[in-house]
Amino acid sequence: xxxxxxxxxxxxxxxxxxxxxxxxxxxxxxxxxxxxxxxxxxxxxxxxxxxxxxxxxxxxxxxxxxxxxxxxxxxxxxxxxxxxxxxxxxxxxxx
Amino acid sequence: xxxxxxxxxxxxxxxxxxxxxxxxxxxxxxxxxxxxxxxxxxxxxxxxxxxxxxxxxxxxxxxxxxxxxxxxxxxxxxxxxxxxxxxxxxxxxxxxxxxxxxxxxxxxxxxxxxxxxxxxxxxxxxxxxxxxxxxxxxxxxxxxxxxxxxxxxxxxxxxxxxxxxxxxxxxxxxxxxxxxxxxxxxxxxxxxxxxxxxxxxxxxxxxxxxxxxxxxxxxxxxxxxxxxxxxxxxxxxxxxxxxxxxxxxxxxxxxxxxxxxxxxxxxxxxxxxxxxxxxxxxxxxxxxxxxxxxxxxxxxxxxxxxxxxxxxxxxxxxxxxxxxxxxxxxxxxxxxxxxxxxxxxxxxxxxxxxxxxxxxxxxxxxxxxxxxxxxxxxxxxxxxxxxxxxxxxxxxxxxxxxxxxxxxxxxxxxxxxxxxxxxxxxxxxxxxxxxxxxxxxxxxxxxxxxxxxxxxxxxxxxxxxxx
Numbered sequence: 001x002x003x004x005x006x007x008x009x010x011x012x013x014x015x016x017x018x019x020x021x022x023x024x025x026x027x028x029x030x031x032x033x034x035x036x037x038x039x040x041x042x043x044x045x046x047x048x049x050x051x052x053x054x055x056x057x058x059x060x061x062x063x064x065x066x067x068x069x070x071x072x073x074x075x076x077x078x079x080x081x082x083x084x085x086x087x088x089x090x091x092x093x094x095x
Numbered sequence: 096x097x098x099x100x101x102x103x104x105x106x107x108x109x110x111x112x113x114x115x116x117x118x119x120x121x122x123x124x125x126x127x128x129x130x131x132x133x134x135x136x137x138x139x140x141x142x143x144x145x146x147x148x149x150x151x152x153x154x155x156x157x158x159x160x161x162x163x164x165x166x167x168x169x170x171x172x173x174x175x176x177x178x179x180x181x182x183x184x185x186x187x188x189x190x191x192x193x194x195x196x197x198x199x200x201x202x203x204x205x206x207x208x209x210x211x212x213x214x215x216x217x218x219x220x221x222x223x224x225x226x227x228x229x230x231x232x233x234x235x236x237x238x239x240x241x242x243x244x245x246x247x248x249x250x251x252x253x254x255x256x257x258x259x260x261x262x263x264x265x266x267x268x269x270x271x272x273x274x275x276x277x278x279x280x281x282x283x284x285x286x287x288x289x290x291x292x293x294x295x296x297x298x299x300x301x302x303x304x305x306x307x308x309x310x311x312x313x314x315x316x317x318x319x320x321x322x323x324x325x326x327x328x329x330x331x332x333x334x335x336x337x338x339x340x341x342x343x344x345x346x347x348x349x350x351x352x353x354x355x356x357x358x359x360x361x362x363x364x365x366x367x368x369x370x371x372x373x374x375x376x377x378x379x380x381x382x383x384x385x386x387x388x389x390x391x392x393x394x395x396x397x398x399x400x401x402x403x404x405x406x407x408x409x410x411x412x413x414x415x416x417x418x419x420x421x422x423x424x425x426x427x428x429x430x431x432x433x434x435x436x437x438x439x440x441x442x443x444x445x446x447x448x449x450x451x452x453x454x455x456x457x458x459x460x461x462x463x464x465x466x467x468x469x470x471x472x473x474x475x476x477x478x479x480x481x482x483x484x485x486x487x488x489x490x491x492x493x494x495x496x497x498x499x500x501x502x503x504x505x506x507x508x509x510x511x512x513x514x515x516x517x518x519x520x521x522x523x524x525x526x527x528x529x530x531x532x533x534x535x536x537x538x539x540x541x542x543x544x545x546x547x548x549x550x551x552x553x554x555x556x557x558x559x560x561x562x
Contacts, residue, residue: 002387015381016301017335020484025386048487056331058379064394065379087393089381091327092296092303094273094339095185095349 002026002085010084012042018053018088022046035061035078036069038086057090114223118235125242146170154241155197168365169197175364176200176264180253180281181271182207182229184339184349185295185356187219187236189269192357194237194244198364201237201244202265205229206252216346253277255421258284259413267363269356270294270323273338275330276423282307282323283421286314286404287413291363294323295356297349298342302382304355305395309377310369314405317398320377325399333428343468351382433520435527440542444550447513458510460502464525465517465548473560475515475551483521486528502534511540519547 002025005011009028019025022045029041038059043050059068061078062085069076080086132150137143145152146166151173158164164172177198179190182205194201207229209220219236220229234246249261253272262268262284270281270292278294285292289311295304305326312319339349379393398405415421442450451457463470463478470480481501498504502512512529516522522543529541544550552561 013386015383016298016303017331017337019301019385020299023484023488046488052332052335056327056329058326058393060393063392065396087381087391089303089379089393090335091275091278091331092298092301093275093278093331093336094298094342094344095181095183095271095296095352 005031005083008082010080010082010086013085013087015087015089016092017090018049018057021049021053031080031082031084033080035059035066035080036072036074038068038080042088053090054088057088060087060089061085063087110223122235122238122242125238129242147173151197151243154243158196163362164365167367171367172197172361172364173199175266176202177360177364178202178204178262178265178268179271180204180269180277181273182217182219182233183213183271183273184216184297184344184346185271185353186269187217187233188350188353189271189295189357189360190233190237191219191240192354193360194241194246196357196361197241198244200247200265202247202249202261203230203233203237204249204251204253204261205233206250212340216344216349218346218350253280253284255280255416255419255423259288259417262290263288265290267360268292269360271353271356275336275427278323279330279426280423283404283411283416285311286322287411287416289313291320292323293356293359293363295352297352297382298337298339298344300345300348300384302348302352304352304359304380304382306359306363306377308405309363309375314409314411315407319398319405320375321395321398322402322405324404325397325402326379326395328399328402330427333430336427336430345384348382348384355380433523435523436543440526441523441545442513442542443545444554447544448555458507460506460510460512462501462512462514462525463516464514464521469517469548469562472562473548475548478515483516483525486525497532499532499534509538511542513542513544515544515551516547518549519543519545522547 002011002013005028008031010031011026011028013026014022014024033041039050039054042054059066061080066078067076133148147169151169152159155169159166159169175198177193179186179202182203186205190201190203209224209227209229209232211225213220214222219233224232228250230248230250234248237244237246251257253261258280268281268285268290270278272278272281282292285308291309291311292307294307296302307320308322309320310318377395379395381391381393382389400407403409404411461475461478463474463480464483464486466482466484467480479501512534514522514526526541526543534541548561552559
């Protein structure tokens with residue numbers, strides 16, 4: 001398992017090209033964080049990640065798929081809480 | 096005496112001919128043996144009253160006694176037609192296990208031929224089959240494994256034009272291909288023709304597996320499982336897509352994923368039609384050898400109401416697919432050749448080599464921006480390695496003029512910087528970045544070696560291993 005996030009943080013797991021892009025398997029981020037702000041927060045840490053990786057990736061919170069709201073007034077607002085496990089899963093197409 | 100190359104050519108062609116003849120004899124023998132068994136069975140005193148043939152009870156004994164298969168499951172496998180698209184790292188193990196389990200008809204689609212670099216992972220092919228069509232190699236392998244499975248060879252790539260014709264003949268489809276365009280095309284065809292799709296992929300040390308469009312209800316209805324577009328509505332940017340040739344792949348990683356695909360397909364077929372109308376929540380299985388947990392299963396959602404292919408307002412039709420109205424290449428984007436540097440910012444491999452031959456002690460830096468593994472295999476003498484991925488992460492903002500570690504302090508301010516990569520794309524991006532970082536004075540030349548290591552091999556050192 002990835003290391004437990006420090007107090008007041010959640011863990012982000014990076015798969016496939018997300019791991020290559022960040023050169024990390026996981027990273028703690030401060031919680032709570034609205035899900036709609038996740039991509040911007042990650043793009044700030046890893047410039048270019050939003051366009052290159054995140055926009056085409058699937059996101060899960062605690063092993064369950066979530067839709068990342070694109071607008072602030074989207075009724076479907078999820079807050080990422082302390083201790084949550086978020087996964088960034090880009091499509092792998094080769095085989 | 097004839098040169099070795101032409102003798103080798105003659106021998107290769109004689110071996111190929113003899114092998115083709117052997118293959119034909121073996122497949123004839125398999126058919127006759129199967130007939131022989133049936134004759135034996137019909138020669139018995141009492142009429143044969145069992146659902147499977149005697150040889151089938153013997154061959155499938157170990158799986159017949161499992162509750163997931165049983166006689167009913169075996170009969171379903173025998174009457175099923177399964178399509179494996181892609182006869183590579185995923186398709187080889189997947190097709191082998193499907194043939195072994197007694198699938199009645201096994202369709203194989205691939206337009207490529209076997210290459211030496213396939214053999215570390217594409218387990219149905221072999222050294223003697225280099226140059227042979229992959230579908231023929233895999234079909235021969237499966238027929239040898241189980242002559243009772245009838246292999247259908249589609250020696251072509253799947254295209255929007257032929258997809259409906261091929262896919263419609265089968266009950267279950269396995270996506271064992273290697274590119275986003277084929278992934279979306281296969282998914283769309285399966286939605287339109289209502290076929291469940293077992294999709295897997297693998298790169299480097301990671302794999303993904305998901306059963307899509309299961310149950311395969313008509314598009315627009317909520318009773319069906321999600322399709323590939325529901326899971327990944329946006330294709331990755333073309334420049335971020337890596338093939339196994341570029342990113343690398345560990346054999347067992349893709350092997351595991353192919354075997355799991357066969358397992359999911361067998362479960363689907365052997366189980367028969369679902370007994371309850373409840374739609375099972377699909378899950379995406381992630382396999383990762385790098386992380387601490389090897390397998391992770393992610394709960395997915397059902398169909399996206401606004402899905403382009405299976406959503407309620409989808410206008411996708413078979414006619415639109417076949418007439419090329421869905422441009423998969425355009426949708427997934429084309430990788431455009433990088434043309435960032437002006438011609439006078441680039442030098443040829445020959446020119447660089449001549450320059451150093453003329454002035455062996457010339458003060459300069461040659462930066463090799465390939466990943467470390469490529470650099471370690473072989474590099475140009477004197478080249479310093481700073482992988483492109485490391486450079487990409489270097490923040491240039493606000494640190495203009497700061498000297499990077501790879502640039503020696505003792506180097507004169509006007510000493511040129513040359514950048515080399517694999518084929519001459521990343522090197523342009525890197526050179527541009529160094530200019531933006533304002534490394535050195537305006538008098539300093541910063542540019543790349545046109546065509547990268549590939550050009551170096553062609554023009555300067557034919558012995559250098561190039562991967």
